[in-house]
Amino acid sequence: MPINIIVCVKQVVDPETPASAFKVDREAKRVVPASGVPPVVNGFDENAVELALRLRDAHGGKVTALSLGTDFVMDVMKKPLSMGADDLVLLRDSSFSNIDSFGTAVALAAAIRKIGNYDLILCGRQASDWDNAQVPLGLAELLGLPSITTAKSIQVRDKTLIVERALPDGYDVFETPFPAVVTVSNEAGQPRYPTLRGIMMASRKTPITWGLSDLGLDASAIASKLSLLDLFIPVTQKQCEFIEGENDADAGRKLALKLREAKLI
């Protein structure tokens, strides 16, 4: 049986930006992306795209990537397509600039209804900007679907999904009827690299773009319920004492003596 999957993907500031290059504009309460560091598709969302493609390749069906944002970098956002997704739907509206998790879920849920004909909604376990891990559970609630978080594998068996949920010391196996919302964790394994052919195909595809009114929503439907009072970089006062020696091995020995002196070992 073919399975139609919608994967929610978010464009985020590159989380591997080194701490020293990480800046916030405290006045505007915004993160200022480091110059020359382009945004990326949220890593866990790439894991979700990967699981979607594996399911489609095994069962047939269609994979649609769906994203909500304000200033998409097209080369970045086409990555799911170049990995092999069939369609890309972008929700773009100036009213999304200060949207919170609640509003995001409302708008994404409206888009999912509009796309229609879905068996499975996949999301990343959390977006690496706000580390919220909320939007997918909001989608489940708004669409009235079962939810399973932090999956490391998904299988389709008859009319049910078998999902392994990654845990700190092992995993749980769940069964649920579909459609369902499942969030994917990095334990699912490396996302595939786009092939040259994939990149060519993606460059020829035009994403479908919808604004707020296309979703049949108005600004009040996505109004923020949370507000930001402050955003700042915490200062650490730690002072590192560097242990030196005649060579690396000597430094290692001296480190042990130092820790002994400090009664740490």
Next chain:
Amino acid sequence: MSGLMVIGEISDGKISSSTCELLNAGQMLDDTLKEGVVAALLGSDPGKATQDAIAHGADKVYLVEDPLLKDYQIDAYLAALEKVCKDTSPSIILIARTLIGRDIGPRLAFRLGVAVAQDCIEVKIDPNTKGLVGNRPVYGGNAMAAVTFTQLKPHIAIVRPKSYAALETDGSRKGEVVTIQVKLDPALVKVKLIKSVKEPSEGVRLEDAQVVVSGGRGLGGPEPFKDLEVLAKLLKGAVGASRAVCDAGWVDYSHQVGLTGKTIAPDLYITVAISGASQHMAGCSGAKVVVAINKDSSANIFKEARYGVVGDWNKVLPAFTEAVRELTQS
């Protein structure tokens, strides 16, 4: 709407440690609110857990008993919590960011039509509005945010475990236990647990270890982890790892320390060839002393470390381990 509610978790007939922490946090907030702290407990046979909650700071307990609530399953728990919230209209809800809390917390908020402040490490009451303010790390711990809510209630915060201490057990505390009747239909349960696979770690548990020795991508492969194990054993500690190492398959994910791995708070945390990305440090901010061995003097880990050696682990680690052996065995 009034009152602060802590959503509790029961394990082995007692309330969980993170529930105790939240009851204490709740009592602190109630110094300003003065509306009392309620614990909501769900289970099939709560036993002494209700009294335990009172002894740890609950002024009142709302109890839902049902065979379907024996073990955590999201659909039944959600239905029960929704009923408790609708019947009792709390103005503030605290949930621990445990495996259960982070699964059910946001969904409960959406069901009640309200927002949630995720992963707070501090919660406060604005004395003017009586609204909740949450402080939370964002961007993998690179930044901190203070968030608050519109007037819509309840205000819900999901609080990172170990952010608050638990109160000492006080058996003399008194409180009322109110049973809330909820009709749970088994057909409600869509997500069913069919198997639980535990992969227990050998030796000292990473989360409980006083000493943790962690390795990063700079180790180059799985073999050096044997050396880390030797060192950890000498120090009666456990071995941790960065996510990069787990993703590469060098060690099992059960070793991962960090934002999406385990949270540790050892007395001594020795990192070898770990760069100290904020998402890694998010899991060890409770470590008392961090030691770093890294060949790059500009690595972020040195900003978090108390002692550091700038050098090649291939040379530093064997000499360090040997000296530790001499010092600890003499």
